[in-house]
Amino acid sequence: MKSRRDFIKTTAAAGAGFTLLPSGTLFDKDKESKLRLGFIGVGLRGQNHLELALRRNDVEVVAMCDIQQVMMDSAMELVNKSGKTKPQLIMDGPLGYKRLLENKDIDAVIIATPWEWHTAMCLDAMNAKKYVGCEVITGMTIEECWELVHTSERTGMPLMMLENVCYRRDVMAVLSMVRQNIFGELIHLQGGYQHDLLEVKFNNGTQPYGGGVEFGEKGFSEARWRTQHSVNRNGDLYPTHGIGPLAMMTNINRGNRFTQLVSYATKSRGLHNYIVKKGGENHPNAKVNFKLGDIVTTMIHTASEETILLQHDTNLPRPYSIGFRVQGTNGIWMDVNKSIYIDGQSKEAHRWEEAQAWFDRYDHPLWKKYGSDAAGAGHGGMDWFVLNAFIESAKRKIAPPQDVYDAVTWSAITPLSESSIQMGGASVEFPDFTKGQWMYRKNNFAIGDDY
Amino acid sequence: MKSRRDFIKTTAAAGAGFTLLPSGTLFDKDKESKLRLGFIGVGLRGQNHLELALRRNDVEVVAMCDIQQVMMDSAMELVNKSGKTKPQLIMDGPLGYKRLLENKDIDAVIIATPWEWHTAMCLDAMNAKKYVGCEVITGMTIEECWELVHTSERTGMPLMMLENVCYRRDVMAVLSMVRQNIFGELIHLQGGYQHDLLEVKFNNGTQPYGGGVEFGEKGFSEARWRTQHSVNRNGDLYPTHGIGPLAMMTNINRGNRFTQLVSYATKSRGLHNYIVKKGGENHPNAKVNFKLGDIVTTMIHTASEETILLQHDTNLPRPYSIGFRVQGTNGIWMDVNKSIYIDGQSKEAHRWEEAQAWFDRYDHPLWKKYGSDAAGAGHGGMDWFVLNAFIESAKRKIAPPQDVYDAVTWSAITPLSESSIQMGGASVEFPDFTKGQWMYRKNNFAIGDDY
Numbered sequence: 054m055k056s057r058r059d060f061i062k063t064t065a066a067a068g069a070g071f072t073l074l075p076s077g078t079l080f081d082k083d084k085e086s087k088l089r090l091g092f093i094g095v096g097l098r099g100q101n102h103l104e105l106a107l108r109r110n111d112v113e114v115v116a117m118c119d120i121q122q123v124m125m126d127s128a129m130e131l132v133n134k135s136g137k138t139k140p141q142l143i144m145d146g147p148l149g150y151k152r153l154l155e156n157k158d159i160d161a162v163i164i165a166t167p168w169e170w171h172t173a174m175c176l177d178a179m180n181a182k183k184y185v186g187c188e189v190i191t192g193m194t195i196e197e198c199w200e201l202v203h204t205s206e207r208t209g210m211p212l213m214m215l216e217n218v219c220y221r222r223d224v225m226a227v228l229s230m231v232r233q234n235i236f237g238e239l240i241h242l243q244g245g246y247q248h249d250l251l252e253v254k255f256n257n258g259t260q261p262y263g264g265g266v267e268f269g270e271k272g273f274s275e276a277r278w279r280t281q282h283s284v285n286r287n288g289d290l291y292p293t294h295g296i297g298p299l300a301m302m303t304n305i306n307r308g309n310r311f312t313q314l315v316s317y318a319t320k321s322r323g324l325h326n327y328i329v330k331k332g333g334e335n336h337p338n339a340k341v342n343f344k345l346g347d348i349v350t351t352m353i354h355t356a357s358e359e360t361i362l363l364q365h366d367t368n369l370p371r372p373y374s375i376g377f378r379v380q381g382t383n384g385i386w387m388d389v390n391k392s393i394y395i396d397g398q399s400k401e402a403h404r405w406e407e408a409q410a411w412f413d414r415y416d417h418p419l420w421k422k423y424g425s426d427a428a429g430a431g432h433g434g435m436d437w438f439v440l441n442a443f444i445e446s447a448k449r450k451i452a453p454p455q456d457v458y459d460a461v462t463w464s465a466i467t468p469l470s471e472s473s474i475q476m477g478g479a480s481v482e483f484p485d486f487t488k489g490q491w492m493y494r495k496n497n498f499a500i501g502d503d504y
Numbered sequence: 505m506k507s508r509r510d511f512i513k514t515t516a517a518a519g520a521g522f523t524l525l526p527s528g529t530l531f532d533k534d535k536e537s538k539l540r541l542g543f544i545g546v547g548l549r550g551q552n553h554l555e556l557a558l559r560r561n562d563v564e565v566v567a568m569c570d571i572q573q574v575m576m577d578s579a580m581e582l583v584n585k586s587g588k589t590k591p592q593l594i595m596d597g598p599l600g601y602k603r604l605l606e607n608k609d610i611d612a613v614i615i616a617t618p619w620e621w622h623t624a625m626c627l628d629a630m631n632a633k634k635y636v637g638c639e640v641i642t643g644m645t646i647e648e649c650w651e652l653v654h655t656s657e658r659t660g661m662p663l664m665m666l667e668n669v670c671y672r673r674d675v676m677a678v679l680s681m682v683r684q685n686i687f688g689e690l691i692h693l694q695g696g697y698q699h700d701l702l703e704v705k706f707n708n709g710t711q712p713y714g715g716g717v718e719f720g721e722k723g724f725s726e727a728r729w730r731t732q733h734s735v736n737r738n739g740d741l742y743p744t745h746g747i748g749p750l751a752m753m754t755n756i757n758r759g760n761r762f763t764q765l766v767s768y769a770t771k772s773r774g775l776h777n778y779i780v781k782k783g784g785e786n787h788p789n790a791k792v793n794f795k796l797g798d799i800v801t802t803m804i805h806t807a808s809e810e811t812i813l814l815q816h817d818t819n820l821p822r823p824y825s826i827g828f829r830v831q832g833t834n835g836i837w838m839d840v841n842k843s844i845y846i847d848g849q850s851k852e853a854h855r856w857e858e859a860q861a862w863f864d865r866y867d868h869p870l871w872k873k874y875g876s877d878a879a880g881a882g883h884g885g886m887d888w889f890v891l892n893a894f895i896e897s898a899k900r901k902i903a904p905p906q907d908v909y910d911a912v913t914w915s916a917i918t919p920l921s922e923s924s925i926q927m928g929g930a931s932v933e934f935p936d937f938t939k940g941q942w943m944y945r946k947n948n949f950a951i952g953d954d955y
Contacts, residue, residue: 240770240820241799249854315766315929319691320809322833348692348831350803350811354929358771360801362813369691370847371836372854380799382773385822390841396821403700403823478766478805478931 088448091159091183092117092140093150093174095128097261097274098188099165101431102215103128105440106163107135112444118143118153150174154181161447163215164188167278172197179210186213186443186453189293191460194468195484198461202486205457213443213453214460216297217431218375220438222424223408224298225417225499227379227386231302233415235395237383239303239357244295245364247374251327254280254367255338266332280324283345287318288471289365290345293463295375296353297455299361302379306458307496309357311483316470318346323368343368351470353483356491363466386411418502445504454498458487539899542610542634543568543591544601544625546579548712548725549639550616552882553666554579556891557614558586563895569594569604601625605632612898614666615639618729623648630661637664637894637904640744642911645919646935649912653937656908664894664904665911667748668882669826671889673875674859675749676868676950678830678837682753684866686846688834690754690808695746696815698825702778705731705818706789717783731775734796738769739922740816741796744914746826747804748906750812753830757909758947760808762934767921769797774819794819802921804934807942814917837862869953896955905949909938 090106092099095117106112114132117140119125125144132139141156143149147170153159154177161184164174168190178185191214192198205212218224230236253275257265261274268280282290303309324343328336347368353361364376377388384395392405399406419438420427426441427434446453465484473481485491541557543550546568557563565583568591570576576595583590592607594600598621604610605628612635615625619641629636642665643649656663669675681687704726708716712725719731733741754760775794779787798819804812815827828839835846843856850857870889871878877892878885897904916935924932936942 238773240773241801241817313929315768315803315931317766317803317805317811319811322689322691326833346809347833348811350692350813352766352768352801352803352929354768358797360768360770360799362801366692366831369831369833369836370845370854371831372843372845372856380817380820380822382777382798382820385820387840389838394821394823403821405823478764478803480766480929480931 086448087111087113088444089113089115089158089160091115091153091156091162092128093153093162093164093178094166094170095119096121096124096165099163100124100128100131101436102163102165102440104131105430105437106444107131107137109444111448113138114140115159116141116143116153116156118145118149120144120147120149151177154178154183160184161186161443163443168193168282169278172201175201175212176204179204179208179212182208182210184211184447186215186440186447187460188215190291190464190467192464192468195465198465198468198484198486201461202457211446211452212457212460213446213455214293214463215439215443216293216455216459216463217435217439218294219297219301219455219498220419220435220442221298221433222416222420222435223388223412224377225420226412226415227377228298228302228499229415229417230386230411231379231381235383235398235415236379236381236385239359239379239381241360241362241378241380242299242303243362243364243376243378244299245362245366245376246291246294247364247366247371247376249369249371249373250279250367251323251370254283254324255327255331266328266336266338268338283324283343283368284341285344286471287344287346287349287474288467289316289349289351289363290467291365291367292351292363292466292470295363295377296361296463296466297459298377299379300459300463301496301498303355303357303359303361304496305355306462306487306491307494308491309355310485310487310491311361311462312354312356313480313482314351314353314466314469314473315478315480316349316351316473317478318349318474321346321368323347323370327368346474349470349474351466351473353466417499419499419504422502442504454504461486537899538562538564539895540564540566540609540611542566542604542607542613543579544604544613544615544629545617546570547572547575547616550614551575551579551582552887553614553616553891555582556881556888557895558582558588560895562899564589565591566610567592567594567604567607569596569600571595571598571600602628605629605634611635612637612894614894619644619733620729623652626652626663627655630655630659630663633659633661635662635898637666637891637898638911639666641742641915641918643915643919646916649916649919649935649937652912653908662897662903663908663911664897664906665744665914666890666894667744667906667910667914668886668890669745670748670752670906670949671870671886671893672749672884673867673871673886674839674863675828676871677863677866678828679749679753679950680866680868681837681862682830682832686834686849686866687830687832687836690810690830690832692811692813692829692831693750693754694813694815694827694829695750696813696817696827697742697745698815698817698822698827700820700822700824701818702774702821705734705775706778706782717779717787717789719789734775734794734819735792736795737922738795738797738800738925739918740767740800740802740814741918742816742818743802743814743917743921746814746828747812747914747917748910749828750830751910751914752947752949754806754808754810754812755947756806757913757938757942758945759942760806760810761936761938761942762812762913763805763807764931764933765802765804765917765920765924766929766931767800767802767924768929769800769925772797772819774798778819797925800921800925802917802924804917868950870950870955873953893955905955912937
């Protein structure tokens with residue numbers, strides 16, 4: 054086996070530079086047809102993936118671990134409903150996942166745990182020679198990001214961050230339009246996470262959404278851990294849903310890269326106000342100081358001189374919106390008004406058109422082929438596609454379409470935005486996790502209708 | 505007459521801190537009823553104001569100057585059509601305006617000339633003891649901004665920048681909603697100037713819009729001068745339409761102020777592409793290097809810890825949009841999808857509502873009273889209101905509702921954004937043109953139905 058650097062050089066020259074791994078080195082050939090999966094974390098998000106995995110004939114769920122009985126029970130209900138064989142169940146505290154990784158019958162793992170556990174679990178999984186699919190946010194510090202890259206390179210094991218919005222039907226149609234040059238040369242893009250999470254960050258300890266203003270040990274599901282990040286951190290805490298699709302459109306890590314970033318944060322009002330409104334000013338949580346500004350705006354500059362704007366807005370009452378905008382020399386798509394304008398093609402000069410007709414016309418081959426399989430899967434079907442991409446890549450023993458460089462590049466926005474804000478709005482340089490290979494790698498994300 | 509500082513202290517204490525001028529010191533009392541106006545620049549924009557001024561019985565157009573016969577002819581046509589007395593006409597080259605300022609019968613002047621002439625003309629007019637209304641962009645450098653402030657303070661003569669978007673009907677309804685706390689405490693705002701100016705920046709030298717790719721000496725109207733700024737400068741060249749209304753909503757210079765700013769610019773493609781597309785690659789202008797990035801994004805931080813986002817986007821084919829967003833702890837307005845969401849008041853949780861019903865309900869008293877007078881005036885009626893505010897303030901000998909501090913604070917965004925971009929995306933401090941008085945001044949913009 055060649056060294057990684059040799060391999061990248063060879064494959065880049067051959068025009069297939071996205072592949073990290075020499076094929077055929079991952080698993081035994083005779084096990085190719087069925088992927089043996091382990092689940093680290095079967096909370097509500099893990100259960101989404103589990104349910105989709107159980108639907109498939111090419112996946113065997115070999116083991117599951119969690120730290121909460123209630124989650125394990127719900128997960129087992131899904132297994133029972135599916136009629137599949139009962140997996141190995143591991144409940145052995147926060148480090149129980151290490152026992153799961155010792156299971157030699159597991160080819161690949163899905164990690165769906167609190168953010169602060171992702172890096173440790175990914176590292177351990179790669180070191181245990183598992184193909185890794187991890188929920189979003191892989192690396193909470195730049196050092197963690199580098200460690201993930203180095204470990205993936207050293208072990209030869211891929212890490213795919215399960216960023217699902219790259220597979221949203223309208224987003225993929227726009228990706229097709231970008232690739233067919235409908236927008237011309239890209240100039241400016243926007244995205245973000247504008248989602249009122251008040252009933253996610255707080256609940257009554259028994260239901261996942263709302264009903265109370267508890268979090269941490271007294272909370273349930275995400276409120277148990279996610280809210281604490283709003284207490285301690287000020288930055289764009291959740292950048293990947295916005296940046297993933299935009300990074301693929303602008304060929305980040307594949308001919309382009311992020312060069313620098315700057316973030317500004319507003320005051321913090323929403324979380325405190327909500328506690329007082331729903332729990333009264335004497336509720337103990339009314340004394341908590343939340344560090345997270347209600348809205349964090351981030352500008353990114355790229356090597357190709359595009360700008361990308363990200364908005365993180367999770368503490369205020371508002372309608373949901375990723376807030377996509379894709380603008381080039383020929384035209385523009387905006388998400389919030391569901392509209393597109395293409396110079397010379399739109400019916401009236403300078404007038405928005407309904408975007409849907411464009412989406413229908415440029416529907417991505419993957420959605421044409423698998424749209425009915427994806428129907429009923431989470432988040433409008435995109436959960437089906439992201440899991441499918443992971444499973445198909447793992448079965449074929451190739452690098453996933455969203456690889457470790459993407460995982461850490463997208464996740465690194467959070468610590469970089471925290472630094473920028475802490476330094477009073479200084480622009481900070483973006484690390485090049487590919488170590489120069491971004492100049493040679495090709496964009497093979499969703500180029501066909503395979504996965 | 506008290507010194508300015510004493511005066512401001514007194515009036516601030518009396519809750520009328522917006523007034524720069526002791527009343528009754530500007531003009532002779534017996535001329536109060538009719539304002540005697542001079543026009544410096546009667547190009548297309550000057551003619552808009554002229555036409556509205558000629559409609560009024562409380563205005564006498566005393567003199568007009570310009571450097572182009574064609575513009576003077578058009579202006580005289582408007583005068584003739586109105587049946588009003590022929591004003592003094594001055595055509596004496598670029599400095600002819602100084603002769604106009606010598607006319608002692610002129611109380612106030614309207615300046616509508618290229619940006620680079622605004623500061624010199626405003627300074628000369630204030631020194632000549634004229635009440636000054638100047639078209640947008642007053643001060644192209646920070647030094648010019650300061651000189652305008654110092655000269656206004658020294659001479660006691662007000663400068664109103666004629667920023668019309670502050671008077672847009674929907675914008676004023678939102679201002680009313682802000683003041684009635686419908687949005688709660690403001691958190692984040694957006695605006696800008698997203699307007700395809702390709703046919704403004706280039707024309708055939710005889711028509712104002714399009715028909716060719718000429719600019720500078722071979723261009724007509726704005727193409728004669730405005731385009732050159734895109735050759736030489738990279739920044740948010742036109743911030744006032746977006747920031748004016750947002751500044752009034754956030755009480756800038758009246759309890760709040762801009763503290764810092766950062767801008768990122770994209771590559772420059774649109775202007776060159778347009779020249780090649782319409783004029784061919786052998787047209788001499790195809791060799792021009794335009795410094796202005798196609799999209800310039802600026803983030804501003806305020807003393808009250810709001811963030812304001814501005815977008816300057818004038819080189820690409822796109823639908824027009826100022827791109828307003830006003831978001832507080834209770835809800836949000838967005839311009840591009842014409843929608844509002846107010847927590848607990850909107851019909852469905854987390855669902856946008858058509859904004860129009862809200863605009864109708866919170867229609868500003870000024871629009872209720874003068875909507876029919878404004879009908880037919882430029883830019884949907886808002887031109888009527890901004891001129892009316894200038895004329896009524898001048899007649900009453902009081903500080904205008906948008907004063908010199910506003911004029912330079914809004915205009916200063918351009919040179920600050922140029923600096924920020926030149927320094928590679930550094931945040932730059934925002935000057936406090938009020939010298940601390942922002943802490944005490946009150947927001948009296950459009951508080952009643954007078955002007």
